[in-house]
Amino acid sequence: GNRSLLESQAARESNARSYPRRLPLAIRSAEGIHVTDMDGKTYYDCLAGAGTLALGHNHPAVIDAIRAALDAKLPLHTLDITTPVKEAFVDELFASLPAEFADDARIHFCAPTGADAIEAAVKLAKTITGRSGVFSFHGGYHGSTHATMALSGTLHQKGEIAGLMPDVHFLPYPYAYRCPFGVGGDDCQRLSARYLRGLLADPESGVRPPAALIVEVVQGEGGAIPAPVEWLREIRRITAEHGILMIVDEVQTGFGRTGKLFAFEHAGIVPDILVLSKAIGGSLPLSVLVYRKEFDRWKPGAHIGTFRGNQLAMAAGLASLRHLRSEDIPAQAAARGAQMMARFEALQREVPEIGDVRGRGLMIGVEIVDDSGALDALGQPLANPQLATAIQRKCFQKGLIVELGGRHGAVVRFLPPLIVSAADVDAIADIFAAAVREACA
Ligand code: PMP
Numbered sequence: 001g002n003r004s005l006l007e008s009q010a011a012r013e014s015n016a017r018s019y020p021r022r023l024p025l026a027i028r029s030a031e032g033i034h035v036t037d038m039d040g041k042t043y044y045d046c047l048a049g050a051g052t053l054a055l056g057h058n059h060p061a062v063i064d065a066i067r068a069a070l071d072a073k074l075p076l077h078t079l080d081i082t083t084p085v086k087e088a089f090v091d092e093l094f095a096s097l098p099a100e101f102a103d104d105a106r107i108h109f110c111a112p113t114g115a116d117a118i119e120a121a122v123k124l125a126k127t128i129t130g131r132s133g134v135f136s137f138h139g140g141y142h143g144s145t146h147a148t149m150a151l152s153g154t155l156h157q158k159g160e161i162a163g164l165m166p167d168v169h170f171l172p173y174p175y176a177y178r179c180p181f182g183v184g185g186d187d188c189q190r191l192s193a194r195y196l197r198g199l200l201a202d203p204e205s206g207v208r209p210p211a212a213l214i215v216e217v218v219q220g221e222g223g224a225i226p227a228p229v230e231w232l233r234e235i236r237r238i239t240a241e242h243g244i245l246m247i248v249d250e251v252q253t254g255f256g257r258t259g260k261l262f263a264f265e266h267a268g269i270v271p272d273i274l275v276l277s278k279a280i281g282g283s284l285p286l287s288v289l290v291y292r293k294e295f296d297r298w299k300p301g302a303h304i305g306t307f308r309g310n311q312l313a314m315a316a317g318l319a320s321l322r323h324l325r326s327e328d329i330p331a332q333a334a335a336r337g338a339q340m341m342a343r344f345e346a347l348q349r350e351v352p353e354i355g356d357v358r359g360r361g362l363m364i365g366v367e368i369v370d371d372s373g374a375l376d377a378l379g380q381p382l383a384n385p386q387l388a389t390a391i392q393r394k395c396f397q398k399g400l401i402v403e404l405g406g407r408h409g410a411v412v413r414f415l416p417p418l419i420v421s422a423a424d425v426d427a428i429a430d431i432f433a434a435a436v437r438e439a440c441a
Pocket of ligand 1: 113143251
């Protein structure tokens with residue numbers, strides 16, 4: 001059962017393992033939005049491979065594509081040598097991107113993690129501009145390698161590692177609920193953008209335009225915080241004015257998660273470098289950069305890595321992307337997301353410990369606070385990670401897997417597969433409401 005596998009895991013796997021600590025189960029099988037553990041208990045999976053499983057577990061379209069690829073004696077590993085599967089995958093990906101971006105785009109396949117692709121994006125931006133340095137945002141998350149950890153504003157473990165990549169300048173993200181400028185609503189985003197303008201305009205600031213600015217359109221690990229579209233447009237203008245390349249990290253937001261195929265489309269902007277991973281491989285490991293042709297100033301071999309040709313991931317990714325587009329799954333994600341948000345907002349009116357409900361599409365965060373009226377050093381409601389943890393545990397007991405995130409670990413995050421039905425959303429919201437009421441009682 002679960003217990004013996006968990007004990008064995010604890011005895012043999014590194015102390016750095018993370019999810020099993022909060023989600024004490026061993027998964028035997030999975031289908032759609034459900035996983036089943038070794039004891040036969042079934043859960044709604046609102047973690048979905050940390051946002052990877054756009055079509056849920058073992059979607060027939062994806063499984064059929066993998067099976068067909070195996071039957072066709074596809075070479076499973078090709079380094080970055082091309083194949084008809086890769087050709088078809090690139091065709092489909094380029095067709096799914098806005099034409100103004102894709103018409104003149106180049107793609108680079110990375111060793112298949114988000115972090116490797118972020119590393120590649122930063123290297124490319126430095127190569128193009130000849131500059132060093134990166135602007136990044138408080139609360140951003142970009143990976144766990146040295147450089148991507150240095151770029152992340154979320155990780156309390158950072159302090160434990162000496163000598164991370166220097167030259168990252170952190171900027172305030174427009175997180176209206178906990179605005180660093182102490183103002184709410186649209187004033188927060190206006191001040192955030194103004195801060196950046198001021199930094200670059202003021203010769204006394206000592207800050208020179210860096211090679212790149214890296215941004216998540218909706219911060220994921222940072223607590224499901226959507227950036228307002230006006231703010232994104234202003235950041236796009238500022239970076240263009242200063243020759244700073246705008247790297248849009250859609251590792252988590254990409255492929256329909258936010259209600260559009262790509263989250264930057266909400267703002268009608270075009271990135272300089274787009275980073276994609278997670279859902280791109282239809283459950284299997286894959287990551288790429290897409291950027292405008294004029295930026296292709298790399299020399300051969302500038303960013304290599306052995307596992308950049310996983311053909312099964314391309315076959316699965318192709319099938320997944322075709323399905324996402326042909327069934328207009330992003331529109332479904334928008335509708336189900338709105339439904340879920342409405343349920344959580346209704347709960348918020350009843351439960352004072354729910355400080356904020358926010359999100360875009362099916363990337364939703366519920367921020368848990370102290371209801372005693374106590375305020376933190378900035379005069380904002382006290383985050384309540386203990387209560388958030390208790391809620392997560394209650395959800396788990398009731399058969400719902402959710403993850404925590406956010407700057408204080410006090411945000412309950414929902415990332416269900418995008419194929420979740422209206423009835424599933426109601427069932428998930430019912431379980432969550434019961435868990436919240438019990439944990440707050
Ligand atoms: N960027 C974002 C926005 C992410 O959410 C993640 C993973 N959670 C990464 C980068 C890193 O991806 P990976 O874990 O595959 O290295």
